[in-house]
Each structure stands twice: as C-alpha cells, then as structure tokens.
Amino acid sequence: MERTKAIVKFFSQEPIENVMVMMKYMPERVIFLGHKDNMITKQIRDIEQFRDHKYPDMELEFIEVPKDDLDNIIGTLAGIIREYPGIRFALTGGSEMLLIALGCISARMEVSKLRIDPFTGKEIDVRGSKVITSDYHFNISIAEDIMLHGGLLTKETGSISEWKFTDQFREDIRIMWDLCRRYRGDWNKHCGVIDELRKNTPNQREGWSELYINQLGDAIRLLRDLYEIGMLKDYEEHGKKVMFRFKNNQIKKIIAKAGNMLELHVYEVATREGYLFSDAVIGAHIDWDGEVHDTMNPGYDTMNEIDVxxxxxxxxxxxxxxxxxxxxxxxxxxxxxxxxxGGKYARKALVLARACDNTTGTMFFKQRARDMHIWIIDDVFRMSDEQLLNKLKRI
Incomplete structure (x- = not known):
C-alpha cells in the first residue's frame, strides 16, 4: 500500500487532536495550518518532539494564516491543493475561519475531509457526497502523552525507580492490603511510629531494625502481624527491644510511607488484567515543561507528583x-x-480509603468535585477488588 504523501491538519490547542492523523496514516508530510495566537512555538516543539520519538522520517510544516482575512486563507488552501492534488484535510480542532474557508473551496471543487474523535477512535471521512465511517485503535503511552503536552515523565517515577511488579510483589500487595483494611485509620498512625523510631534509633545492625517496645506502644501489634504474614523475617523480642528485618526493600518502603499502600492497591487492581488499560504508572513524577534546568538543584524545576x-x-x-x-x-x-x-480528554478521580461523612463540609467538598468533573471513589476499605475495578473502569 502506497504511503500517503501529505495531509493538512488544522492546528488545535488540544495536543492529541494534532497527532491523530499522524498515528493513523503516517503520511510523508503533515501540513499544519493555524493562527498566530494558537500555533505557539512551545506547542510546535512538543509536536516535533513527539514526531521525532514515533515517526522520525515524517516531515512537518507549519503555516500561519491570518485570523480575519478569509480571502488570504482561501488562497493558501487553494495553493496547497494545487501542489498536492487529492490532498486530505483533517478538521478536528480547526478554527471557525479555517473551516469556513475550506467550505468555500468545497463548494467549487471536491475536497476530501476527515474528522477523528479521540474519545472513540471513530473517523468520519467525507469525499464529495460520500460519507465513510471507520474505527481505529489508537494508543499512546503515558510518557508520550506527557511529552505531547510539554512535560516529561522523570526517572524518579515509581514505576521506573521504586516498584518492580513481579508476581510475588503483587501477591505481597494483596496480603498487605488485607492487613491494612483491618487496621484502617490506625494503619497510618502505626506506620508513622515505626518509621520515625527506625530513623531515630542509632547503632542498628546492617539490614536490621532494633526498636524499644515501650516506645512503639500499640504499633507493636502491627509488627507482630507483619511477621505473621511473612513481611518481616528474623523477628525477635528480647526484653525491652524488638529486632527484625523487612522481607525486602519494597516492603520497607510501604511501611516508611503509609500512603503507599492505597496507591499500590489501586494500581495492582487496575493492572491485574492487562487488557483493561493500555498503560499505567504509579508515583508519576512530571517535570512541568519537559526540561531539566539544573541537574544539581532539581528544586528549581516545577514538578508534580500524581499517585496513579x-x-x-x-x-x-x-x-x-x-x-x-x-x-x-x-x-x-x-x-x-x-x-x-490531558486537556479536555483527561479524566480524573480522587480515591479515598475511608467513607465520606454527611457533614455540610463534606457535601460541599463532593459538590465541588462534581463541578470540576472529578470522580470521588470513597470507602475503598470496604470494597472488594471487583467493586473497585468496576468503578475505575467507569471513570
């Protein structure tokens, strides 16, 4: 099958709309038409970076047209049609003036037009009086999505730097989540006590933790239960002290930051059946503008962390x-x-381990979330894995 020579794409402020035809048709050249106020240099660079990553032999051309001169736009479109007979126009995200100009030309000659819906992958292809619809399975990775929107998924991201999701670790997450559910609100408190004492107790043997039982208080129960389920090894209580080693560094990190447990549970449930989501990351560290300005002082970069x-x-x-x-x-x-x-194609959810109450403040909070189109998934402590997964699939 001969490769498509060129496609015209009306420039969109939604980054994903600019690359749908690139992904489906992989033409030799994509010609972007836009206005000065929306076809900004940073977005152009982001598209070029995305192209370099996925389609390095594809040529991109960016043509700026005036926003208030219909004749000028019509002339530009006519010139492109003369240079590339039979060229197709991708309309998704185009400005009103560009669409009007193309409509004027379409009234005089047959022009092939198409529109792709990123939500569904459905394409509507109009060729003269003929309308053809088709479906296509589009996929990009999370790293590519962040890149396309001008950011960078850094090496500090948990899926890359911390967590290795072997079958054994997935089983450990399930076992520890069951324990976490038993402790509920006390989980965070006890993990905090254990971690604080571990950090402040000197002269600990390599790989061992030695803590005073009286300082642990009720948190000693959590240590005993962790040993019972196999997350601690070589556990000993001698006099005033308890000594133990964690099963591995990943278990140690879960106890060191109690909030990790809910994040890991959500990620593990979501990715247990690999076909439900096309990609997933946990502990995403995102550099806001995609450029590391000072490797010696990373604090100078604007960063965000998203749990999943x-x-x-x-x-x-x-x-x-x-x-x-x-x-x-x-x-x-x-x-x-x-x-x-993610722009208008992003979805978002706030997952809460405990149930929301019925106080006025909570009702206001939930209404605010609805206004912002944020899903609230609460009371996860009481949910089965299947119930949680069904809610995640509905987002």
Missing part, C-alpha cells in the same frame, strides 16, 4: 489517592495537572 495514571487508548486518567483526609487543595492540584497534561 491509567491510559485508555489516548485518554489519560489521573488518580489521587488519600488514605487520610482530603481537602480542597487535593481537588485543585488534580484539576491543574489533568488540564495541563
């Missing part, structure tokens, strides 16, 4: 997990990050 990101073809789902209380700032952070790195 799932991908449905080209639509990202940003998930924030809270094992304790969540305030309005959690909603605003989720909204800001999802708008920046």
């Amino acid at each position: 990101i799932l991908m449905k073809q080209v639509c990202p789902i940003f998930i924030s997990c809270k094992s304790g209380k969540a305030g309005g700032s959690a909603l605003h952070e989720l909204e800001t990050v999802s708008r920046k790195f």
